[in-house]
Amino acid sequence: MRLSGKSIVVTGSAHGIGRAYSERLAADGANVAMLDIDGARNDEVCRAIRGAGGTAIAIRTDVRDLEQVRRAVDQAAREFGGLTGLVNNAGMLNVVPITRCTFEDIPDAEWDEAFRLNTKATWYGCKAVLPHLKANGGGSIVNIASSTIFRGVPTRAHYVASKSALIGFSRTLAKELGQSWIRVNVVCPGSTLSEEDPDPKTIAMRSEPVKVRALQRVETPKDLVGTIAFLMSDDSEFITGQTLLVDGGSAFN
Numbered sequence: 001m002r003l004s005g006k007s008i009v010v011t012g013s014a015h016g017i018g019r020a021y022s023e024r025l026a027a028d029g030a031n032v033a034m035l036d037i038d039g040a041r042n043d044e045v046c047r048a049i050r051g052a053g054g055t056a057i058a059i060r061t062d063v064r065d066l067e068q069v070r071r072a073v074d075q076a077a078r079e080f081g082g083l084t085g086l087v088n089n090a091g092m093l094n095v096v097p098i099t100r101c102t103f104e105d106i107p108d109a110e111w112d113e114a115f116r117l118n119t120k121a122t123w124y125g126c127k128a129v130l131p132h133l134k135a136n137g138g139g140s141i142v143n144i145a146s147s148t149i150f151r152g153v154p155t156r157a158h159y160v161a162s163k164s165a166l167i168g169f170s171r172t173l174a175k176e177l178g179q180s181w182i183r184v185n186v187v188c189p190g191s192t193l194s195e196e197d198p199d200p201k202t203i204a205m206r207s208e209p210v211k212v213r214a215l216q217r218v219e220t221p222k223d224l225v226g227t228i229a230f231l232m233s234d235d236s237e238f239i240t241g242q243t244l245l246v247d248g249g250s251a252f253n
């Protein structure tokens with residue numbers, strides 16, 4: 001129970017990798033506040049975590065709306081008696097799809113939406129937890145980017161650009177918040193089979209990057225959860241401003 005006594009907010013907790021983060025953090029003893037726009041599915045996942053003996057609450061939240069994020073985070077802090085961490089994981093990918101095309105064909109509105117959900121909402125999450133982490137005497141924030149930003153993958157330049165921005169943002173926050181003992185790190189997943197009930201075409205797409213990896217197998221959400229648990233724990237208490245690639249050695253930082 002490495003995370004006993006920790007209270008952590010996870011965004012994008014209803015599906016895919018965020019669901020796996022929530023399950024693992026709760027299994028390690030943390031109180032988990034699950035924030036997702038898909039309220040019904042979030043409730044279902046939360047019930048399953050509780051059924052397995054974990055402590056979790058689900059709060060339907062659109063992370064693009066600062067007031068909703070603040071309300072949800074404040075509620076989590078009230079219910080858990082404070083907060084120690086935040087995993088900013090909600091983003092565009094499967095549930096909110098993102099067009100695969102070259103940069104000149106990206107729809108204008110979709111460019112803005114990528115920055116709104118992947119970048120601006122991360123800023124909102126950090127703002128909302130700040131008073132609670134300060135009140136706690138410190139804490140840990142992890143912002144989820146993508147290993148694509150180190151590889152220059154063709155197509156989806158808006159996704160890659162919006163995730164790249166998180167590195168500079170997080171390094172700046174690490175310096176601004178160090179004096180409050182708040183750590184800010186970035187985790188970059190590789191291409192991960194996070195789709196629920198993937199069809200053969202999806203499995204083939206997720207198998208494609210295997211050949212450029214040092215560790216040549218398909219990545220799954222389980223490959224990421226240990227890193228998040230570590231960064232939410234006191235074992236990482238002197239690590240901040242870092243970018244950790246969890247992609248089987250496909251890109252190097």
Ligand SMILES: NC(=O)c1ccc[n+]([C@@H]2O[C@H](COP(=O)([O-])OP(=O)(O)OC[C@H]3O[C@@H](n4cnc5c(N)ncnc54)[C@H](O)[C@@H]3O)[C@@H](O)[C@H]2O)c1
Nearest residue numbers: 012014015016017037062063090091094095146191192194
């Ligand atoms: N799967 C991959 O290959 C991969 C690779 C690199 C990075 N990532 C990043 O990891 C994160 C999770 O990826 P995933 O594959 O699980 O994606 P996903 O699409 O399966 O899940 C995203 C989650 O975010 C939620 N969400 C979407 N919009 C929201 C909003 N406005 N407010 C609140 N919640 C919202 C969705 O309901 C869903 O639960 C994303 O930030 C993604 O960019 C994924």
